[in-house]
Amino acid sequence: xxxxxxxxxxxxxxxxxxxxxxxxxxxxxxxxxxxxxxxxxxxxxxxxxxxxxxxxxxxxxxxxxxxxxxxxxxxxxxxxxxxxxxxxxxxxxxxxxxxxxxxxxxxxxxxxxxx
Amino acid sequence: xxxxxxxxxxxxxxxxxxxxxxxxxxxxxxxxxxxxxxxxxxxxxxxxxxxxxxxxxxxxxxxxxxxxxxxxxxxxxxxxxxxxxxxxxxxxxxxxxxxxxxxxxxxxxxx
Numbered sequence: 001x002x003x004x005x006x007x008x009x010x011x012x013x014x015x016x017x018x019x020x021x022x023x024x025x026x027x028x029x030x031x032x033x034x035x036x037x038x039x040x041x042x043x044x045x046x047x048x049x050x051x052x053x054x055x056x057x058x059x060x061x062x063x064x065x066x067x068x069x070x071x072x073x074x075x076x077x078x079x080x081x082x083x084x085x086x087x088x089x090x091x092x093x094x095x096x097x098x099x100x101x102x103x104x105x106x107x108x109x110x111x112x113x114x115x
Numbered sequence: 116x117x118x119x120x121x122x123x124x125x126x127x128x129x130x131x132x133x134x135x136x137x138x139x140x141x142x143x144x145x146x147x148x149x150x151x152x153x154x155x156x157x158x159x160x161x162x163x164x165x166x167x168x169x170x171x172x173x174x175x176x177x178x179x180x181x182x183x184x185x186x187x188x189x190x191x192x193x194x195x196x197x198x199x200x201x202x203x204x205x206x207x208x209x210x211x212x213x214x215x216x217x218x219x220x221x222x223x224x225x226x
Contacts, residue, residue, distance in 0.1 A: 006158070034214075041123060043203070043216040044159070093158050104214075106151075106158035 002028045004096045006107030013084055013114055021079045021110045023094030029074035030096035034104060035067075038091040050077055084114040118142050121204055121217030130226045134191040138204035138217045141185065145206040145215075148180050150189045153201045153219065162202075163189060194224045 003026040013019050023033055032051050036044040048064075050056040050071035058064045066088075068080040077096075081088055091111050097104040121138045128134055136150075146167055151159035163178040165171045165187075171178045177190040187206075191198055204217040 004158075009156075041218070041221075043119075043121075043218045044205075044214075045216075046213060049213065091156075095158075103161060103164070106160070108158045109156065111156065 002026075002096075002098070002105045004030075004094065004105045004107040006094055006110055008110060009108060010111045011113070013112070015085055015114055016083055018080055018082045019084055019112060021081075021092055021094075021112075023077045023079070023096065023107050025075045025096040025098075025105075028096075028098045030077070030098060031074065032097040032104070033071055033077040034095045034097070035069060035077075035079050036093045036095070038093060038109075040091075044093060047079075081112065084112070086114045088112065089114045116141060117218075118215050119204065119206060119217040122220055123218050125221040125223055127223045127225060128194055130194060130196060130224055132194050132224070134189075134194050134198070134222060134224075136189040136191075136202050136204075136220050136222070138187050138206075139185055140187075140206060140215075142206075142208070142215075143182075143185070144208040147207045147209070148178070148187050149205045149214070150176075150178055151203040151205060151216075153203055155201075159203055191222075194222075196224045196226045198222060199224050 048056045048058045056069035071077040093109040095104040095106045150163040153159045168182045175192045179188040201219040203219040205214040
């Protein structure tokens with residue numbers, strides 16, 4: 001399958017700081033990228049959907065000013081957690097889709113710990 | 116009520132056993148059904164993909180969808196210790212878009 005690289009795999013930051021997570025499609029162009037959040041022993045919850053060159057669509061209850069998503073190119077999307085707090089600590093996973101109605105491939109996830 | 120219900124387990128079986136994993140759902144609009152495997156601290160990996168009702172087999176894995184009962188299953192034959200992981204069901208109303216995941220079932224295959 002196609003390769004989606006997510007970086008960093010693990011990050012620890014202090015409360016109040018911002019953290020940027022990158023999601024790259026390595027061998028295909030991703031017209032759509034999805035960002036998920038996963039709490040321990042819980043399901044993946046879709047946070048937002050981003051299409052290259054346009055604003056992300058956020059799911060209900062997700063603060064767009066807190067979770068900034070940029071999809072500036074067909075191979076890169078970034079999620080920035082702004083003014084992070086301990087409750088933002090979670091596992092964040094991206095997935096990338098080449099074309100509508102095709103399989104979306106997942107990155108390896110980023111473990112964020114806010115202290 | 117959650118859109119997708121999945122028993123979190125853990126489910127512990129001996130090597131070689133047949134494993135049955137299940138999900139139920141409430142949204143009749145779901146037409147695309149998937150099973151993912153997730154190892155600890157890794158992203159999900161697609162195992163099986165099924166459209167509408169029916170069965171699909173791939174090696175030791177068989178996926179079943181019963182839309183009339185809003186029930187899907189994944190069977191793993193001759194389970195191996197390397198199958199130990201969390202198995203997530205996922206579904207969507209349109210192909211490849213906005214997946215709704217179950218909570219995931221933790222499977223442990225003992226050698």
